Amino acid sequence: MNKTIALIYGDCASPEIVRQAVRVLDKIADKYNHTFTYTRAYMGGEAIDKFGDPLPAAELEKCKAADSVLLGAIGGPKWEGLPGDRRPEKGLLRLRAGMGLYANNRPARIWPQLADASPLKKSIVDQGIDFIVVRELIGGVYFGEHKTFTQDGEKVAVDTMPYAEHEIERIGRIGFETAMKRRKKLTCVDKANVLDTSRLWRAVMHRLQAEYPEVEYNEMFVDNCAMQICKNPAQFDVIVTENMFGDILSDEASEITGSIGMVPSSSLGQGSCGLYEPIHGSAPDIAGQDIVNPIACILSAAMMLRYSFSMPAEADAIEAAVNAVLDAGFRTADMMADGCTKVGCTAITDEILKRI
Known part of the structure; x- marks a missing residue:
């Protein structure tokens, strides 16, 4: 199956998690004989820096033309002093409205391995x-x-x-x-x-x-x-x-649930094209350190496969791999616990890829 995915890398630490989610999607495509074509779209702070607008019309059209959209997170201290209509968050509101996404679905689920972190x-x-x-x-x-x-x-x-x-x-x-x-x-x-x-x-x-x-x-x-x-x-x-x-x-x-780094979300409207994103922010304080937790973004990609692409087996494979990694005791800094192995953004994705 061929699908086009618009990628919004976002701001601060966000590009780090989107890159890891793409690695997981590429592994799924290879294993299940799919083709995922990626189109880069700009929204939020990076769009303000590039175009002076948190969501230019052409970028919105890229998202509407795709089969679905995967977003990291937007915003950060750099853009906090801007007028309201030029803040990164305004781009997100316009994206939701422009795509007709009226339903945000956010699961609250405790992973058994993280119960003590609640x-x-x-x-x-x-x-x-x-x-x-x-x-x-x-x-x-x-x-x-x-x-x-x-x-x-x-x-x-x-x-x-x-x-x-x-x-x-x-x-x-x-x-x-x-x-x-x-x-x-x-x-x-x-x-x-x-x-x-x-x-x-x-x-x-x-x-x-x-x-x-x-x-x-x-x-x-x-x-x-x-x-x-x-x-x-x-x-x-x-x-x-x-x-x-x-x-x-x-x-x-x-x-x-123990860590916001584990929570995905979907935003859907009338059709199958949706917007999938982790619920956390852009983590400007740890940007560029390869320590941000990518799992919420990876699980958001799994939700995209399940709800927009009708690929339940592929979504199950990602979620099972995440579960297996947690069982094996691998943790990023935000969910670290005694007896576990602390790893970074890239390393924990490596472990997930091994188990898909």
Whole structure:
């Protein structure tokens, strides 16, 4: 099978992990008789440096023309003083919107070998951490109107959080469909005691609920959910929520798994073309040292094979190899533990390649 992958190498330490993910993809292509053709696209800080724009139109078109996109991470201190419309993060928002990627799917899974690295009590971790946050990605407050003005002699800032029924329905359906493929349990997270948008979310989700009678459905306020993720994460299977709540909760969920260097994510829309990226940042403090953990990016590539390319055996091979490397005791610095062997970015990928 021939597939074109747009690669966004990203900023700071990010190119190091993307290069390792490409090595893994090349090994998969060789073993399973596929051809992966790579197209380089620029977004974020590197695009600002090259073009003065965090996502030029031509770079967006490269991504839309590809079969899928693999991204490292963007941003860093170098670009923090830029105006809002020229910051690296603006490029990411425009990329998601331009590709029509409205569903961000982020798994929160504890690898058994890393259980001791979780900040939660062992008694909580032993109950299991295996859920997924389905976050609406191109609506809500991040894409609403933003304005700052002067009123009565002082500045006032306003950010709006708009949602239309069709935006809620399409992400809600993704949530229910995801639950059907897992343990058939769905939690809708909102702030319906305060926000009109949340009350609209509930109304739409109630309509969808009738189409999925097999799914155990419940609702939870976002502040309670934030506490429950730390107190009893085993209760969750699929969480579906709006953009800002999902941004915060998925970051919290990734932290309880032991290392954000192990957490991949996918962003999907109507078609099979998606955006796959690790959930961590660009790690400017360790850039160029070959010590950053590439596994989240490698697992993101595995998600791309599974969800965009319909290559489940190939995705399984990558995940099994990662599991075997952890079993063998190899660790990067972020997940190092007593009795394990500390290795760098390239070296741990070498070990993964040996096991594919």
